[in-house]
Amino acid sequence: MVGVLIGIVILAIVVYVGVLIYQQRIRKQVTALTTKKESMVAIPLTDELNLVGKLSLTGQSLAQFQQLQADYQDITENRFKRIDQELDQLMSDSRGVNLLQLRQRLTKITLLVNQTDALVQEVQAQLASLQEVDKQHREAVHELEKKYQDLRKTLLAKNFAFGPSIDGLEERLGQLEGNFDTFTRLTQEGDHERAADVLSQLQTDTTNLEDLIAAIPPLYKDLTVVFPDQIKELKGGYQQLAADHYQFGDQDVPGLIQDAEEHIKDNANTLTELRPSDAEVVNDRIAKQIDHIYDVMQTEMDAKEPVNKNLDRVAKFIAHAQNQSHSLLNELDRLSQNYTLDHQELETARELNEQLRHIDGTYQQDVQALSGKQAVFSQVLAHQNQQEKDLKQIEEQQADILKSVAGLADEERQARDTLQQFDFNLHSLRRQVENLNLPGIPQEYLDYFFVVRDEVAQLATDMDQPQIDMERITKQLLIIQTDLDTLQEKTDDLVDSSQLAEQLLQYANRYQTSHEDVAEASHTAADLFEHKYQYAQALETIATALEQVEPGAYKRLExxxxxxxxTAKPKRRQTEKD
Incomplete structure (x- = not known):
């Protein structure tokens, strides 16, 4: 029972302490809200209202100011009083124990203080804005007034620099000054909302006029001074060049000059309409036209001297190439009587000769035009440059053709020597086989021998033709040489096989009675040798049998x-036995 009482006492103490702490917290927040309210009261809204009220505002600006006055009156006469009452009541209630009511009243008064502070800040900001706008507009009045005075001085003092644009510029300036008067009046009346709209357009229009005044003089100077001076110079230069018999081909220089003059006149109207951007585009086009005319005339003047210097050199170049062509055609014609020209050498040489004829024809026409003072120097120079390039290429081709056929006679002589050597080798191989006195020759060997013999015969026939195709002859020589090498190998095989077979058959006689297998092998090998002419097979047969009865005998005999x-043992035979 005592424990319960003690617990109740402790709980009461805790609750009491908690209430005291919460009351203290409420009183601190009331103090903070009171301080915030006093800071709002300290803001000099009354002074700022008085200052703005002296601006003689009208229109929308006046309506805005009146609303600010109403807000100020609400703040000072209603909101501040309510805040004081609520804070006093909350401070009084903070001594009680109704914590829920205290919290609700604190929330309500905090919201009222914050809303009032926001309203005070808004009123102060708008008052400052009205003062700043008034200041800016009055400064703008002074700045624009000075700017228009300067613009008018510029137009009056330098009206010659604007040409036909001066009337339009003065009209624009007059319109700006009228709008400026409206802006000044609205500013003085304090109707800053409407004045701001007028000022925005006024500033844009003023900037545009300044841009026009800056852009037009250099364009007008080009149209009235720079371009006319250049046109005059071009006309004088053309007259002088025409008197010196310069020609310009399809370039109508007088027409180009007249076209540029018309563009100059037309572009002056563009400036009258105050369209400098369009005028600048046309001026650039006129400048390029004039530059082109200068280039046309300069090109002809620059071409005259090299044309005259090149005449003799090109003439000698053409003559040399023609002599080369004549000699080449004669040589090819001579060679074509004895040889077949397989790479269109003669046709190519004739084409080159035709090119030379055209080059010479163009050269002669240019010479006549120069003599008759009707030549376009730039065209003649282009012809000369191309002619030298073509002539160089033609002479290189002529040299290549001559080089390709120059060795035909030497090739023929070497081919005949080789043919004679082939014939000698073929007869030598035949005698070598005949000297063996064999019972017969293998058909395979005879077939290959006759093929090679026919190839040599065909080569001899082709060499005896009125026109020799040396390219074909060269291919035949290579084929026959390869076939002869193969025939030599076959002949060596035939000789070696037959000779060794005879020796082994004789050596095997010593084993005829003592070894039946050797006797049988000898009989078979003799049949292959005497009747079938298979000498390599006969050798293999008897050699195998001897190796069985006398190992190493074959190698010793071989x-x-x-x-x-x-001679050294052929590698193919070493491989077969090893």
């Missing part, structure tokens, strides 16, 4: 054979 013969 080595002795090649030693007597004085």
């Amino acid at each position: 080595d002795a054979y090649y030693d007597r013969k004085g």
Whole structure:
């Protein structure tokens, strides 16, 4: 029971302490809100209202000021009083224990203080804005007034620099000054909202007029001074060049000059309409036209001297190429009597000769035009440059053709020597085989021999033709040389196989009675040798049998054979046996 009482006492103490702490917190917040309200009261809204009230505002600006006065009256006469009452009541209630009511009243008064502070700040900001706008507008009045005075002085003092644009510029300036008067009146009356609209357009129009005044003089100077001086110079230059018999081909220089003059006149109207951007585009086009005319005349003047210097050199170049062409055609005609020209050398040489004829024709026309003072120097110079380029290429082609056919006679002589050597080698191989006195020759060998013999015969026939195709002859020489090398190998095989087979058959006689397998192999090998002419097979048959009864016998006999013969054992035979 005592414990319960103690617990109740402790709980009461805790609650009491908590209430005291909360009351203290409420009183601190009341103090903070009171301080914030006093800071709002300290703002000199009354002084600022008095200052703005002296601006003689009208229209929308006056309506805005009146609303600010109403807001100020609401703040001072209603809101501040309510705040004081609510804060006093809250401070009084903070001694009680109705915590929920205290919290609700604190929330309400906090909201009222914050809203009032925001309203005070808004009123102050708008008052400052009205003062700033008034200041800016009055400064704008002074600035624009000075600017228009300067613009008018510029137009009066330098009206010659604007040409036909002066009337339009003065009219624009007059319109601006009229609008400026309206802006000044609205500013003085204090109707700053309407004045702001007028000022925005006025500033834009003033900037545009300043841009026009800055852009037009240089354009007008080009149209009245720079371009006319250049046109005059071009006319005088053309007259002088025409008197010196310069020609300009399809370039109508007088027409180009007249066209530029018309553009100059037309563009002056563009300035009258105050369209400098369009006038600038046309001026650029006129400048390019004039530059083109200068280039046309300068090109002809620059071309005259090199044309005269090139005449003799080009003439000699053409003559040299023609002599080369004549010699080449004669040489090709001579060679074509004895040789077949397989790469259109003669046709190409004739085409080159035709090109030379055209080059010379153009050159002669240019010479006549120069003599008759009707030549366009730039065209003649272009012809000369192209002619030198073409002539150089033609002479290189002529040299290539001559080089390609220059060795035909030497090639023919070498081919005949080689043919003679082929014929000698073929007869030598035939005698070598005949000297063996064999019972017969293998058909495979004979077939290959006759093929090579026919190839040599065909080569001889082709060499005896009135026109020799050396390219075909060269290919035949290569083929025959390869086939002869193969025939030599086949002949060596035939000789070696037959000779060794005979020696081994004789050596095997010592084993005829003692070894039946050797006797049988000898009989088979003899049949292959005497009746079938298969000498390599006969050698293989008897050699195999001998190796069975006397290992190493074949190699010993074979080595002795090649030693007597004085040649190395062929690798193919070494491979077969090894």
